[in-house]
Amino acid sequence: MYRAPLLGHQGELLLRYTSSLQADRKIVCEVLEVLEAHVEELRESHLIPHEASEDILRELRALKGAPEALFAYRAEDVHEAIEMYLREKLGERAGYVGLGRSRNDHVAAALRLKTARLLLLQLLALAELRSLLLDRAEEWAEVLMPSYTHFRPAQVSTLSLYLASVDEMLSDYSEALAKAFEIALKSPLGAGASAGVSAPLSRERAAGRLFLGKLVTNALYASGSRDFLTIALALSASLAVALSRVAEDLILLSSPQIGYFSLPSEHLATSSIMPHKKNPVTLEIARAAAGEALGNLVAALSILKGLPSGYSLDMQQVNLYAVRSLELVRETLLVLRDIFQKIEISREAMRRDLKEYPVLAPDLAEIISMKTGRPFREVHAELAALVKEDPGGLYGEVERRYGVKADEEAIVRRPVKGSSNPEEVREYVKSARGSVGSLRKQLEELWEKIGPSCSPSAQSS
């Protein structure tokens, strides 16, 4: 309906090539909510006839419950489809909806709202995973496990240090994503195509409806940039990579030869030809999610790279990748939570490797160095020579030579902050639990305020 007066008709290939209508399914709720907020503003500013605004609002609210009709139109995007639908329902009066807005500010508004919501859901999932990890870290505070570097047993450590390490990583992302949320949740409404609109509406009041009153001030920045989105995607990709490392740990350490973990059977799949196979498929998808999030980020950033300022249709192509990424990272957090909730551990397997490999050597070198007052590097070289000669005899030889006992229960209680010492982990858990708890409360309150007003069925379409 937009193009006909100036440009005439367009063939199938080109319509399909440029139309975002099907991809817009992911943001249809937000587009409708944004348009509703806009029409409310037009009404409140007395810029269009009151009756027309009421009619339009009624139709928009109906669409929020059943948006499927929109996707049958031959339209450039969901914005045009909505106008087509409104015109069918309301005739010429529908055309009041176009005042004081452009697709440029409206798609930016819908995307900002969608991004903020997805970030909030991600933050909630993250907080829930953290809560569980902290519970487990406390429960398993005393479970001794070899730590690994270079995928070789490194030192005596605790399972709880591992779990708490994931938690501290998540707490960093929690802070970064909260900042991304703040940057995203600002209203571009009223920015128009590039420089503001001539209709004297109140951008501040409009921002109060969906954006907690926050505003992107500059009309050009508001209508022609996607930095709120690339910041969110960039952080999510980084988080996805961090989660892929957790997935890799669980895949490797639950392999039959290592066997520290037993994965819940719901997280396994078998083979169509190999009846004995138990494959860690959810973790593999979680690992692959890092590649997907990275690819989606590259798509977004390289699409935007070098574009002149102001809206160009290139930007539209970012949307699908962006929503996919933000949803995927959230789901990955949920999946990992489910695994950590149901995972079983084998203390025997962990203890087996603690006995099998000379993982106490580094701490023994430190202890001997302190006890004898000799330079650490010399002691280190001596122990390396002993390991080379006879790894199995190391501990005995150390006790004989230096009078130092290889006691893993003592050594794991390292005397420094943040170490494998169960007391250290417990202290960390206590402090982290407090902050996670209050964070969850805040996030839930925010969700109450900015969660979608669309019906769930529309959302999931």
Place this chain on the structure above:
Amino acid sequence: MYRAPLLGHQGELLLRYTSSLQADRKIVCEVLEVLEAHVEELRESHLIPHEASEDILRELRALKGAPEALFAYRAEDVHEAIEMYLREKLGERAGYVGLGRSRNDHVAAALRLKTARLLLLQLLALAELRSLLLDRAEEWAEVLMPSYTHFRPAQVSTLSLYLASVDEMLSDYSEALAKAFEIALKSPLGAGASAGVSAPLSRERAAGRLFLGKLVTNALYASGSRDFLTIALALSASLAVALSRVAEDLILLSSPQIGYFSLPSEHLATSSIMPHKKNPVTLEIARAAAGEALGNLVAALSILKGLPSGYSLDMQQVNLYAVRSLELVRETLLVLRDIFQKIEISREAMRRDLKEYPVLAPDLAEIISMKTGRPFREVHAELAALVKEDPGGLYGEVERRYGVKADEEAIVRRPVKGSSNPEEVREYVKSARGSVGSLRKQLEELWEKIGPSCSPSAQSS
């Protein structure tokens, strides 16, 4: 020196393939400062002989002024080279330096310090660019310029709206990067190889020396992750892409056929064969910087993707890309600042295009719609038909039909917040200037505290 007792000698190809020594030039200052802080902690904890600590500290301080000697060793990395150097100077006593530390926590500490510094320099460059943009936006508040969408003239706007749009974008990144700085500037010292050290040093006190007392608590997270770095790189890549759009604007709008801007001659280069060419080379490098930052980010994230927890040598390969990216984005900010400081503008060229193209049409459609009380969409279609018929006659026809005058000076003064209206831009400038000013002060104070204690020549090597 590390490998010999256990593993023997290594050939040239393999040493070159795995050694990071040359790449470590970029972080040699930070490695030395970190080691110095560590030895001070050993001394203060009375864990090594006082005299040995003094000797070692003296040598380390000498190295901070002249680190070049380190790069001649046949070493795996700068950490080993330093120990080799110390042993040459101090003999066996040098070996005290190895107590209570691992390369894993020390390289993490050096990288965190380097990252925090580079982020701080980036934030400073960003604040300086913002200050200049705000000055220019005020100076040129009334300069009318066409805005562009899809690289076609779109609406009447102001040059100052453009400049302020860049400023608001930078303010978003300023907040995000400040968060990245907070995440980076935490001390991993004392985390050891993976689970904390057995030497009873104070991690909290050690953190006070270089990290403002902030700590990465968990020893495994501290020694085996690079999230602080990928978060910084991810945000920098996003910023670099945003800056590439500014570069593209300047390249396109200074092209001879458009000519809104004249670039300072220092930012141009000519051709080896074409004596008339004036090529915008610094802007081209600034545009390419987005591709570099994106590539470096992909290198970092895909190297880390799927690694098990704990240090692996893969991580070493991230460092060079990371430092290059963070430096490059900072330099790009400096280069853009230099351009905006010296750029000349052509009001005539801007005015020429405002006359040539019917850029008032969108606002006229709004004004007519409000004046006549008719639906915007209908008026939009009528104006589109008029443009199709005779673009040059649009304004006359509009005045005749609707009694609305096409007055660009009036229209640019759009009645909404954040619009092209010079008053709006002035108000924005006033408020932004205040926050930039206090931010700069904070950043400079931080730099006083955490800037390098190395000599400049070492830093630049």
Place this chain on the structure above:
Amino acid sequence: MYRAPLLGHQGELLLRYTSSLQADRKIVCEVLEVLEAHVEELRESHLIPHEASEDILRELRALKGAPEALFAYRAEDVHEAIEMYLREKLGERAGYVGLGRSRNDHVAAALRLKTARLLLLQLLALAELRSLLLDRAEEWAEVLMPSYTHFRPAQVSTLSLYLASVDEMLSDYSEALAKAFEIALKSPLGAGASAGVSAPLSRERAAGRLFLGKLVTNALYASGSRDFLTIALALSASLAVALSRVAEDLILLSSPQIGYFSLPSEHLATSSIMPHKKNPVTLEIARAAAGEALGNLVAALSILKGLPSGYSLDMQQVNLYAVRSLELVRETLLVLRDIFQKIEISREAMRRDLKEYPVLAPDLAEIISMKTGRPFREVHAELAALVKEDPGGLYGEVERRYGVKADEEAIVRRPVKGSSNPEEVREYVKSARGSVGSLRKQLEELWEKIGPSCSPSAQSS
């Protein structure tokens, strides 16, 4: 159906997270054709009852015409859905289908077939675009146009040199993609899960059905790698970037201030608020396609990076990105062809810039250098000084000083192979046309042999 005996039931989140069923729509035809070929092989090898094979084949052929039923199952992927469907139709007998195969070799076979077809379609679209470019280059052989470097007018050139440059680029990709096609079109059937099957079928005969008799020999490589796919994606991404540069040329040179090209109105869209806008939207999507192809490639390669050998479910996540990329590049070629077919040119605008800017300077410097026998660098410096003084007076001054006339018609006829000289372009066109013609014939014959046997409706689902 695979998991129940060993692993029991799975909840919604996890099924959705891991199932590829909806994404498999893109390869359902190929999966069915591959399974059909396999069952024919089982029949021909007398490995299963003849009647059972006939029943299964009948059902598979029915599914090829109407695969929609498959996507309603609660299945891990389309392979399981097909077995579920067959069991519903045929009962236990359906289970014969599982002999001598694994999903690992079958999904590899379907993907190889799909990839080969998409590459072939890409090659065909590429050849058609080349044919058109060659026609246009001949038609417009004598049209003088400024060439550009650094987006500034550089030299006098011809439109046909530009068109032929795109053609030569495409001819390089044509060769590279043909090699990728050869690598893709090999049969993994019979490779089983990882090491070959125990059923004595003939892999060579099976390869004759869909793969022109070509075989991936090694069973582990056949079942557990995706190099055929990443090679195709890597080359397509490189091509997409090359095409984005063509799109950028057309966007910039059709901008109103430059105006060398008028884009066909079907390739334009207008604004919802700005009634005068004519935005080059198909070209913007074509430009964005480079970002998408690059992102998809990064997803694929970073998913695969560091996986151990043998199939892992990570690989499944590559598929959707891969098909999207290969289709997108083909569509972009079709869109560009449509544009070059309908594009209009403005000789006046080109001539205007040839007069306006001193684009003859570089060749004048060469001519003067040769005429006077003086070093080129000196002449270059003299002309640069003249340009600096008075660009507009350059040609007059050159004629006065050196007796050399600034004749663009003569200069454009440069005396070297492959130059802007219309005779050179015509010669190139003649030779290229011959090779494109025979290539198209070969490609069409190949398509006859390996095109899908599914009904079109199934394919497009």
Place this chain on the structure above:
Amino acid sequence: MYRAPLLGHQGELLLRYTSSLQADRKIVCEVLEVLEAHVEELRESHLIPHEASEDILRELRALKGAPEALFAYRAEDVHEAIEMYLREKLGERAGYVGLGRSRNDHVAAALRLKTARLLLLQLLALAELRSLLLDRAEEWAEVLMPSYTHFRPAQVSTLSLYLASVDEMLSDYSEALAKAFEIALKSPLGAGASAGVSAPLSRERAAGRLFLGKLVTNALYASGSRDFLTIALALSASLAVALSRVAEDLILLSSPQIGYFSLPSEHLATSSIMPHKKNPVTLEIARAAAGEALGNLVAALSILKGLPSGYSLDMQQVNLYAVRSLELVRETLLVLRDIFQKIEISREAMRRDLKEYPVLAPDLAEIISMKTGRPFREVHAELAALVKEDPGGLYGEVERRYGVKADEEAIVRRPVKGSSNPEEVREYVKSARGSVGSLRKQLEELWEKIGPSCSPSAQSS
């Protein structure tokens, strides 16, 4: 020297920001060789005084042996530095070198030559690795090993099937890279800045000097594109990812708990704190190389994305990433060859796992299905139930129920082409060895023809 007449002087920041001089170290040999070939052509075409050409050639040849002097100039790039150097040596006469060329065609020529050489070296390293893998596959043809999928033991297989799978993968890349080599090794000389030169030199004859007579015909394509480079980088990145999977296999299967492989001690490193550690560092760098190659590719493609045609300085920024990537992949091939040459295997560890895990189950299901004539799917379900009940008792129960013996030596001899059957692998080795042998000969002959004429010390600078 180029910029002064038109544009004046430039400050330090901007020179450093834009100059490629230091990065040009990597291509200085090729730049000199290309310039030498050009001056020879000018001489042979009688376009410049004979004596001047002799003087210039003499100086260029001297530089080829000792190019270090060039890097001290204050120059935009190595091309300008060479002209500065020549002018110092020869005075104004040096300026003859500028005729009939541009930096645009010359840097393209140098990069094409460098790319072709690096691809050839990569192909040679690849062929050498293949030769070794084939030797080892033959030597270890009968060594039984579990194959893996999802990093869990899958089936009985052979070590030789694994080695041959790497070989077949490499043979695919060998073909693709040979095509990339063909595309790269074409001469752009004489293309000038964008449209050919006015000096009547022979491009065909010039191409005979360094490019085996092959030509990029179109002057615009020749001077303003980098597709030859992105194609090479794209394939190398894909290969690097494939090699990272080999590295991962070796890292995982040499872990102490699995222990199939013992890595040569030269490929291990130890820890600065953990005296017992043996870390597979060369393999970790080889794994990280995939991330580097991917990042470098993304840098290259996203820098080029959306650039208008013709040279822009953005392209310069690609070079360093490109050379790094192509060198890195070659070194990775050499490192892997060294590992496979020295690696030790543990038949005991492999046999241990073949006994421990029911890896014969899939083939038993096939054999039972064929023996009993029952549908495979039913048998598969029965065996899955047996595994669930008692994995250790599976084989006994199978023999009792179905009369089928679990004989791994028989089962590994699967009756299909390309399977784990040692006879199959031997046959493959025989055929592959022939083609690798003749390929190596060809590659070595090519290297004779196009290897550098620079002194080694210059090359390595």
